[in-house]
Amino acid sequence: MSLVAGPGRGGTGSGQLPDELGLVVQKHVAYIQSLDTRRDELESHLTEHLRISGIYWGLTALHLLGQPAALPPEEVIEFVLSCLHDNGGFGAAPGHDAHMLYTVSAVQILAMVDDFVELEMRVPNGKMKIARYIADLQQPNGTFAGDEWGETDTRFLYGALNALSLLNLLPPQRKDEPPLINVTAATDHVKACQNFDGGFGVAPGAESHAGQIFTCLGALSITGELDSFLGEEGKDRLGAWLSERQLDDSGGFNGRPMKLVDVCYAWWVGSSLAMIGKMDWIDKKKLTEFILRCQDPEEGGIADRPGDMVDVFHTHFAIAGLSLIGYPGVMLVDPA
Amino acid sequence: MGKYSQDPQWADITPLPTDEGGPNPLAAIAYSDEYAETMSYLRAVMAADEKSERVLALTEDLIDMNPAHYTVWLYRAECLFAVGGATEQERQKSLRQELEWLNDTALDHQKNYQIWHHRMLVVDKLGSVEGEQEFVEQMFDKDAKNYHVWSYRQWMVRRFDLWEKGELEFTEGLIGRDVRNNSAWNHRWFVVNGREGSEGVKDKGVRTREVEFAMQAIGRAPGNQCGWNYLRGVARKGGMGLGELKVFVGQFAGLEGGEVRSSHALDLMAEILAEEEGGREEAGRALDMLKEKYDPIRRNYWEYRKVMLGLPAAGAAA
Numbered sequence A: 001m002s003l004v005a006g007p008g009r010g011g012t013g014s015g016q017l018p019d020e021l022g023l024v025v026q027k028h029v030a031y032i033q034s035l036d037t038r039r040d041e042l043e044s045h046l047t048e049h050l051r052i053s054g055i056y057w058g059l060t061a062l063h064l065l066g067q068p069a070a071l072p073p074e075e076v077i078e079f080v081l082s083c084l085h086d087n088g089g090f091g092a093a094p095g096h097d098a099h100m101l102y103t104v105s106a107v108q109i110l111a112m113v114d115d116f117v118e119l120e121m122r123v124p125n126g127k128m129k130i131a132r133y134i135a136d137l138q139q140p141n142g143t144f145a146g147d148e149w150g151e152t153d154t155r156f157l158y159g160a161l162n163a164l165s166l167l168n169l170l171p172p173q174r175k176d177e178p179p180l181i182n183v184t185a186a187t188d189h190v191k192a193c194q195n196f197d198g199g200f201g202v203a204p205g206a207e208s209h210a211g212q213i214f215t216c217l218g219a220l221s222i223t224g225e226l227d228s229f230l231g232e233e234g235k236d237r238l239g240a241w242l243s244e245r246q247l248d249d250s251g252g253f254n255g256r257p258m259k260l261v262d263v264c265y266a267w268w269v270g271s272s273l274a275m276i277g278k279m280d281w282i283d284k285k286k287l288t289e290f291i292l293r294c295q296d297p298e299e300g301g302i303a304d305r306p307g308d309m310v311d312v313f314h315t316h317f318a319i320a321g322l323s324l325i326g327y328p329g330v331m332l333v334d335p336a
Numbered sequence B: 001m002g003k004y005s006q007d008p009q010w011a012d013i014t015p016l017p018t019d020e021g022g023p024n025p026l027a028a029i030a031y032s033d034e035y036a037e038t039m040s041y042l043r044a045v046m047a048a049d050e051k052s053e054r055v056l057a058l059t060e061d062l063i064d065m066n067p068a069h070y071t072v073w074l075y076r077a078e079c080l081f082a083v084g085g086a087t088e089q090e091r092q093k094s095l096r097q098e099l100e101w102l103n104d105t106a107l108d109h110q111k112n113y114q115i116w117h118h119r120m121l122v123v124d125k126l127g128s129v130e131g132e133q134e135f136v137e138q139m140f141d142k143d144a145k146n147y148h149v150w151s152y153r154q155w156m157v158r159r160f161d162l163w164e165k166g167e168l169e170f171t172e173g174l175i176g177r178d179v180r181n182n183s184a185w186n187h188r189w190f191v192v193n194g195r196e197g198s199e200g201v202k203d204k205g206v207r208t209r210e211v212e213f214a215m216q217a218i219g220r221a222p223g224n225q226c227g228w229n230y231l232r233g234v235a236r237k238g239g240m241g242l243g244e245l246k247v248f249v250g251q252f253a254g255l256e257g258g259e260v261r262s263s264h265a266l267d268l269m270a271e272i273l274a275e276e277e278g279g280r281e282e283a284g285r286a287l288d289m290l291k292e293k294y295d296p297i298r299r300n301y302w303e304y305r306k307v308m309l310g311l312p313a314a315g316a317a318a
């Protein structure tokens, strides 16, 4: 799948108001399918490192739109397994080194497509192998490295917990077996990333950022400590910060104070609000209108903001955002 | 015929083309010929575990074409540390050269994070932070909110113990230039409170200094949420009663017919009033103003705040 942006732009074309137009479901499905046939583009080596993630985004979007088979499942599985290394990790594409981010994407895809059936058939004990790759990347301080070079951030930590939980190999799911990872250390690290404004950053001390808030809440939610750590007061404070991300003029969200709005924050902010039960603190109607304005109503695909090039990343997060606010015709998604 | 296949210096290497793709259409990747050729030489030298000057040049070429390819960065770092020179002096020199090259690359690819990770490895190895502050500031001239650069800056402060070496003044400068730069505000909090074992704003002198700093910034831009968030944070962590801020906040949130100059002030005023004996009704009025006039997009939030004060809800808003 090519991840090159375009060809279309959000918000162009038809003079209809987004409200009347609605979500152009069939066009988005066709757009995602078309990414696979645009491989001839010269520049695609620039985005190939994201390929397995791109397939995850495209596939999830198709699931949410109720058309999971629009990318042939056999081909998807074939591609994903061709990225698997002997060490149990996945690279972004065949021939690329294994990395935590792509391993997480691979696990998410395999869970979604056939619940690991094909993997287990082809790779003896495949699930455990992947889980061990992930577990080995945990550092003594609880964080997870992205690769053997040890770059760590909360995205990797959340990804690790998320993947292990999908594999059903997270220590709390396997009480009778020796734990693969130190859940307490991981959770403590997430807690240390909380800031004075109630948000979370990429590492202790780093600025609050909606994407990082999502990963931290997701991690706490998987380990079952979201409620006890935040408490009602913490949720109120965080909810206030998150709801302040919606801007009155456009209805869209930004990811940090004083930054531009971007459609992908419909997901990062929205799912964070959903996890702490504060989804009602935003104006859903205005958000819906903003998301619909980011579509290319003619060629399909959704851009980060009206007027920009569409891409599969933003297409996915925009549709997931619509799902959170219960947009008709989009399946419900689990916020964590 | 490509650049490498025609170069006698590379004649000893048999390139390893990728077998990416094959019959699976999802897997096939379109490369430019030049990129595909260069990658095939990298694969060959990696397979032979060659670490040499020419491999450094090869990775440089590849990074120019695709700075997001993490494998290339990893191999470049390995290579750099392996061939860095025989003497300490030579090693230092090669690391310095690497930084110079990285400067241009970072300025060209501002969204890329591998560059910053690589830089961290190099500067850590070098053991000197000389010139780094200046370079970071050059990056901030282009984008003062670049998240990777801020992470790098914090790493520098910790690694080289820069807590009291001009960091506070640095944040003052950036906030002076753009009082709405939330990243700079966050860094200030980090510098003041982030050091292991330091009291931060729990120390009375520090707290007073930071409260004054925030108040001045608010005076310059009352509608700016960064200053207000910071002030709240200082009060909270420093153990101040919010009531101590009432006179200041009142200047921006005049309730009795006065001028409202900031919704953030009104928000804080509602909290201050709610803590006062008999202040609940007035707090409710402040929340109503926010809901109806100053921040209606969050009407449900303001309504929630009223309910938490035990005030009657005005019927659920949409």
Ligand SMILES: [Zn+2]
Binding pocket: A262, A263, A264, A265, A304, A314
């Ligand atoms: Zn985005």
